[in-house]
Every structure is written in structure tokens, then in C-alpha cells.
Amino acid sequence: MMWSEITSLDLFLNEHNLIYSVMFMLITFKCQRYTASSAAAKTMALNLPETHITTISNGFRVASEDSRIPTATVGIWIDAGSRYENDQNNGVAHFLEHMAFKGTRKRSQTELELEVENMGAHLNAYTSREQTVYYAKCFSQDLEQSVEILADILRNSQLRGAEIERERSVILREMQEVEQNLQEVVFDHLHAGAFRGTSLARTILGPIENINSIQRHDLVKYIEEHYRGPRMVLAGAGGIEHSYLVELGRKYFGDLKGIDNDLYIEPGKFVASYQDIRDEGMAMVFGALAVEGASWTHPDNIPLMVANTLIGQWDRTHGVGVNAPSRLAQSLGLNTHVQSFQAFNTCYKDTGLVGIYFVCEQSGAKHVVDAITQQWMDLCESITEEEVERGKRSLLTNMLLMLDGSTPICEDIGRSEF
Numbered sequence: 001m002m003w004s005e006i007t008s009l010d011l012f013l014n015e016h017n018l019i020y021s022v023m024f025m026l027i028t029f030k031c032q033r034y035t036a037s038s039a040a041a042k043t044m045a046l047n048l049p050e051t052h053i054t055t056i057s058n059g060f061r062v063a064s065e066d067s068r069i070p071t072a073t074v075g076i077w078i079d080a081g082s083r084y085e086n087d088q089n090n091g092v093a094h095f096l097e098h099m100a101f102k103g104t105r106k107r108s109q110t111e112l113e114l115e116v117e118n119m120g121a122h123l124n125a126y127t128s129r130e131q132t133v134y135y136a137k138c139f140s141q142d143l144e145q146s147v148e149i150l151a152d153i154l155r156n157s158q159l160r161g162a163e164i165e166r167e168r169s170v171i172l173r174e175m176q177e178v179e180q181n182l183q184e185v186v187f188d189h190l191h192a193g194a195f196r197g198t199s200l201a202r203t204i205l206g207p208i209e210n211i212n213s214i215q216r217h218d219l220v221k222y223i224e225e226h227y228r229g230p231r232m233v234l235a236g237a238g239g240i241e242h243s244y245l246v247e248l249g250r251k252y253f254g255d256l257k258g259i260d261n262d263l264y265i266e267p268g269k270f271v272a273s274y275q276d277i278r279d280e281g282m283a284m285v286f287g288a289l290a291v292e293g294a295s296w297t298h299p300d301n302i303p304l305m306v307a308n309t310l311i312g313q314w315d316r317t318h319g320v321g322v323n324a325p326s327r328l329a330q331s332l333g334l335n336t337h338v339q340s341f342q343a344f345n346t347c348y349k350d351t352g353l354v355g356i357y358f359v360c361e362q363s364g365a366k367h368v369v370d371a372i373t374q375q376w377m378d379l380c381e382s383i384t385e386e387e388v389e390r391g392k393r394s395l396l397t398n399m400l401l402m403l404d405g406s407t408p409i410c411e412d413i414g415r416s417e418f
Contacts, residue, residue: 051413052242054249058258059230062249063413064242072238073406074146074245075135076154077414080226082206083129083199083265083348091171091206092222094127095214098171100134101125102163104156112149121146127204129191130348131418137407140239144248147234151252154227159216168211175205182286183357190288193273194353198266229253230260235414238406268351284339285358285365289372293345293352296416304345304354307379309398310391311356313342328356328375337364341372349418 049065056062081093101123103109116123121138134154136146178184188203195201205211234249270292294300314329316339332338341358358368403409 053417054242054246056229056246056250056254058254058256059228059260060249060253060256060258061233061417062235062242062246063233063417064236064240064245065409065413066240066242067238067406067409069239069406070140071138071406072140072143072146072236072240073135073137073410074143074150074234074236074240075133075410075414076150077233077235077417078132078134078227079130079231079418080132080222081128081130082202082204084226084263085199085202085206087202089206089210089214089218089222090202091204091210092214092218093132093226094204094206095167095171095211096219096222097125097127097132097134098167099157099159099163099219100153102160102167103158104152105158106152106156112153115145116149119145123149129200129202129204131415133411133414135407135410135414143236143240143244147245147248147252159219161216164214164216164219168214171205171211172208175208175211178205186286186288186357189275189277190290190353190355193275194270194290194292195268195351196271196273198269200266200268200348200351225263227256228260229256229258232256233414233417235410235417237409237413268348270351283361285360285362285368287360287365287368288344288355288357289369290353290355291376293347293354295350295352296347298352301345301347301352304352306388306391306395308343308345308354309395310379310383310387311343311375313340315340327378328371331371331374332368335360335364335367337361338368341368 049067051063051065053061053063082090085092101109101112103112107115116136119138119142121136121142123134123136125132125134127133134150136150138146191203192201232253234245234253236245294304310326311328312326314326314332316333328341332341337360339359339361341356343356344354346353356372358372360368403412
């Protein structure tokens with residue numbers, strides 16, 4: 001259904017002497033992906049609130065669910081991330097996110113922090129490869145105040161030179177922390193290899209030289225290019241009446257530029273690749289084996305999610321993992337050189353990555369890769385209906401648990417609008 005035509009793996013591994021003294025091992029294969037049949041995608045009726053979507057005159061969208069609870073999450077999702085950058089300004093979206101809470105023309109940083117704290121609310125932000133997000137968790141009665149604060153920090157940030165220099169140091173320290181997180185490092189290298197030559201290969205933080213060179217005019221230019229009505233969504237979940245949120249959207253964002261400049265992004269072209277970053281002083285291999293996945297809206301995405309649920313994850317220190325009956329967990333659990341593995345499914349607008357991240361001793365690397373490819377072939381050839389049904393039920397449970405609360409629901413709404 002999903003993975004096929006993985007050939008000549010042993011030859012590939014032998015040619016690249018993959019097993020010895022490896023710190024990171026990243027392999028991507030070009031595989032044929034078959035379209036899921038409509039019969040396999042059965043609709044499941046759940047007692048969930050309806051999602052309402054309204055587009056106002058300048059193209060700005062408002063989307064929300066009302067679960068009639070006393071709290072809410074509201075945020076702005078912007079179609080802007082490292083994928084929309086170039087080699088010269090890579091890292092500017094993340095830099096701008098850091099500047100969001102440093103004061104506006106209406107509020108100093110201290111005033112902003114006190115106002116949010118007095119509301120009992122929480123502000124947060126993050127940047128991904130395709131989106132920048134600013135959101136607030138608040139009481140439903142404080143919805144307008146929260147939306148006004150979000151509008152203020154997005155549209156009126158001072159971007160003073162002193163704060164820029166301070167945040168430059170903060171981001172450089174953050175980069176050092178990311179470099180200590182070997183899973184983050186592996187996935188950055190995985191993207192660099194799998195999407196080599198395209199914008200998806202860029203990191204979110206950007207290279208050190210860019211972080212050191214970004215100035216106020218770079219941030220202002222990025223805002224002018226990307227923070228436009230058609231590229232933004234005001235999303236809300238919790239105790240939120242949709243018509244009221246639409247009213248707030250018009251009030252605080254209705255005068256945004258309504259012309260989308262249709263910024264070109266390079267297609268996320270997947271290429272087979274191999275990367276081997278060695279550190280002779282490390283005893284463990286931190287690696288990922290991946291194939292081309294599906295976009296957010298592709299019909300194959302749900303079958304891929306079911307397949308990944310069947311594979312699950314496992315960690316020797318825990319004894320068991322998610323989906324303990326997983327054939328891969330049973331196989332790797334017998335090898336004392338294997339530490340852990342985790343299946344992943346990363347989606348973008350036009351492509352994705354499906355694979356398995358693993359940690360093992362050097363002597364166990366070949367066994368891990370062999371076991372993973374065998375698991376994928378088993379999913380193609382010998383998976384049973386009983387296992388598929390178990391995977392579907394587990395996936396549904398996991399999805400509902402992940403959407404337990406207004407914040408993950410709001411995030412799901414905001415992200416799905418792109």
C-alpha cells in the first residue's frame with residue numbers, strides 16, 4: 001500500500017561502510033506510493049463541535065469551534081516559515097518570533113507581561129518550516145483583550161536595536177541547545193538530504209552567519225511581505241462564539257493588506273540520499289530511515305498514519321512502548337544493541353516524510369535498518385485485517401487524546417486552513 005521497490009539495500013549499506021563509528025545515519029529512499037482507495041477511508045461520525053470558517057473582505061480568515069467551556073485558546077496562524085525564506089534571510093521568521101513580546105508602540109515589555117499575568121492568561125509563539133504562530137490561552141470572557149494583544153504584538157512591535165541585539169544572543173544560545181538535542185540534529189540533516197536543493201532543506205533557526213547579520217530592516221521587510229490578510233488565520237477553540245470572533249477579526253485585522261503577493265515556494269521535491277556524520281568519540285548511532293510521505297491533504301495520509309501506528313515506538317529503558325505488539329518492537333527488542341525507535345509522519349503542503357528514528361550501538365545499526373525495511377515489506381505483503389483494525393482504533397484513540405483541550409484543537413484548526 002505504501003512502501004515498495006526498496007531494493008539493493010545490502011549493496012547500498014556495504015558500499016557506504018555504514019556500520020562503523022557512526023554518529024548520525026540518515027537514509028532516504030525513493031519509493032512508489034499508491035493512492036489509498038476511497039473504500040479504505042471510511043468516515044467516522046464523532047460527537048464534536050462544528051468548525052466554522054469565515055473569510056472577511058481582505059482575505060483574512062476566521063475559524064473556530066465552540067465547546068462552551070469557560071476557557072479558550074485563540075491565535076494567529078501565518079503562512080510564513082523557513083520554507084518562505086532564501087539563503088540570505090534564512091532564520092528571519094524565527095528571529096521575528098523572538099521579537100514578538102519585547103514591547104509595542106502601546107505597551108512596554110513589562111506592561112505586556114503584567115497585563116497578560118493579571119488576566120491569568122498565557123502567551124506563546126513558535127515557528128515551523130511552513131508557519132509562524134502566535135497564540136493565547138485565556139478565560140473566554142477575556143477573548144477580545146487577548147485578540148487585541150495578539151494584534152498589537154503582530155502589528156506594532158517596536159523592533160528596537162537593543163532588543164534585536166539581546167535576542168541575537170538568545171537565539172545563538174538556543175542554537176547551541178538544539179545542537180545538543182541529537183534528535184533535532186538528525187531531523188535537520190534528514191530534511192537537508194531528503195529535500196536537497198529546495199527550501200524545505202533549510203533549518204528553522206538559520207545558519208549562524210544569518211543570525212549574526214539580521215537587522216531591523218530585514219524583519220520589517222519580512223512582515224510587509226508575509227503578514228497580509230490572505231496569508232493569515234485567526235483560529236479559536238473553547239468557549240468562543242464564532243460570530244463574535246469574526247467581529248474581532250474585522251476590528252483588529254480588517255485593514256490588513258488584502259493582496260496576496262503569491263510568494264513562490266519551490267516544490268518539495270524528494271530525492272534519495274545518504275548522510276553519514278561521524279564522531280569517533282560517540283558509542284551510539286542516532287539515525288533516521290525515511291521514504292517520501294504525503295501532504296496534509298493527500299488521501300494517503302490517513303493510511304500512512306495507520307501504518308505508523310502499527311509500527312509504534314519502543315524504548316529499552318521503558319521495557320515496552322506504544323503498540324507493544326509491533327513486529328518491529330518484538331524484533332529489535334531481542335537485540336541488546338538497540339536502544340529505541342520511533343515512527344514518524346511529517347507532513348507539508350505538497351509532500352512529507354515517513355520513517356523511523358532510532359538509537360542504537362554501532363554494532364546494531366545494520367540490524368536496525370534490516371528490521372525496519374522488513375517491517376515495511378511486511379506492511380505491504382503480510383499485514384492482517386486484524387492488525388489493520390487494531391491500528392485504526394489505536395490511531396483514533398491517539399488523535400482524540402491529542403485533541404483533548406482547547407489549545408491542540410485550536411492548533412489543528414489553524415494549521416488545517418493552509
